[in-house]
Amino acid sequence: MVDHQDTVCFRTMRLRPKIRHTLKAYRSVGGYVQWERILREKPSPETLIEEIKLSALRGRGGAGFPTGLKWSFMPRNKPGQKYIVCNSDEGEPGTCKDRDIMRYNPHQLIEGMAIAGYCIGATVGYNYIRGEFYEPIDRFEEALLEAYQAGLLGKDLQGSGIDFDLYTHLGAGAYICGEETALLESLEGKKGQPRFKPPFPAQAGLYGKPTTINNTESLASVPVILEKGGQWFLEQGRPNNGGPKLFSVTGHVNKPCNVEVPLGTPFRDLLALAGGVSGGRRLKAVIPGGSSVPVVPGEVMMETDMDYDSIAKAGSMLGSGAVIIMAEGTCMVKVLANLAHFYAHESCGQCTPCREGTGWLERVLERILHGQGRPSDLDLLDNVAGRIGGRTICALGDAAAMPVQSFLKHYRHEFEHLIEHGTPLVEAA
Amino acid sequence: MSFRTAPLAVVHDVDKSTLLTPELRAEIDRHVGKYPPEWKQSAVMPALTLVQEHNGGWLTQDLMDQVAAYLDMPEVAVYEVATFYAMYDLEPVGRHKICVCNSISCMLGGAEALLEHVEARHGVAPGETSKDGKFTLKEFECLGACRHAPVVMVDQEYHECVTRDGIDKIISKLD
8 A cells, every 4th residue: 555645646534534525634735735836836837737747647537548648738828718627427337436536535636627727728627526426526515615715716816817617517327428528518418428539629628619538536646746746656656657546446355445556566465455355265357447448367467567558468458447356156147247238228329339239248148147048149249249349439339348358258168158058157146 | 429519509488487496496507607608508417406306306398398498408408318317217206216236346245136135025126116105226337336335325325335134224214
């Protein structure tokens, strides 16, 4: 685990639970020092963006795109309104970190958004929070009120001539709105159906204006990067994989948890932090980055480190940092059927390969699971998955296809056994 | 997906002070104030959520039409939103909503057994409402609280690491 003086997004976690989300608590760990310095000294946004680039902060929502580079795409000096949008539509199965940032450290997100707005030339920001997050929404709204009252948000802040207004936008239950252009559609009061790119949001985003969308954890990392320096942040992780990162370790572990550890931490150490596999069982499989990424056999994971590049070498992706642990005895057909149901339910219906294909995947997996599979079904699954990937506007189609291909690659015998005998090879989870 | 950069605003021939209730209008106005003046429709989701809560947990076509008129939107644009997002109900529901997360971490944590238990013990399957009208049971996709699996959302509150006894207690406490 990160020593408490080196924590980033969980900087307030060591404070008393009753007060750690307040402005006073956040100030006690150095909060808003960077934002007030910016208001006072008005440093050039370029130097701040260079610092973020140096830190090698990569997007924490799942795609891992370098945050500093994303900010540099904004036409900062072009006249007209620009927007910074935070993606708190956390819904990737296995991921529950942004919820805790908003519950325990909401001010750091506010400060990160204000700094981001300054860097990209945006005077208005929206935090898009999923509608089910009643408690985090209340916490964030309370923090907004405190920040406004303290003169940290609003117009002509502390006499600097700098404006920054920040608002909460409420979702209403749609996984697809975590896709950044679907999120923008939703912010405009429409169905959350992703937009075709280009134009990218930096050219035409919210209301057709230049917009940057970042994940909650990415934005909440920003104040600490500016405080301690990009080089410091980079050194907490590995080259090209800067910083500590929040991991949500869930599934068959003794102590499911969110932990902040340096990128590059060995998986076996992370597993130990979560109390090891529950019931003293053997580790069977791991989905290392949220439900959309390929599954990795347990023995491979035990030799892998938790950073973007190492996990890519192991054949999967770090994604959102949601590490889903499966113990021996888990029926992989059942797990895949669960994932297929999720993507079929959450497909927005815009692109035919995804809308129809996810339904096919779900139905074929259901019939295999219920002992009615046909010998040709595995080829059918492979075929359908192959026809979704790369043929849709957004990545939800790929997210539905990738698990299918990886489960069939590593656990094909379980599917074959179920088709042949009508009963699972292993006891159900 | 749309290529428009301006909303398809439609001004309805209606006196807005007759729509919904004064309290709801004030609440909706608070949300409208967050967005550019020409983008009132950005407030459609919170507006529908507020109206639904005020109407006992579900939306009627008349209520959706009133939201459309209040926000200068075509009715169909409101229907599109109301049918797209999982938190809106377009049929009558029980006094409370019990939403059991069924996604992978909660499944590994025993969500399925929880649903089977509610069906066996209380005679309510997902999508159904109890005979006394007390609650509607729903299966929900990932609620984003996976470290507390299995998670159950009851109205606006998350319940964590819910056991069979736990869900029985939750149900017995509802009015």
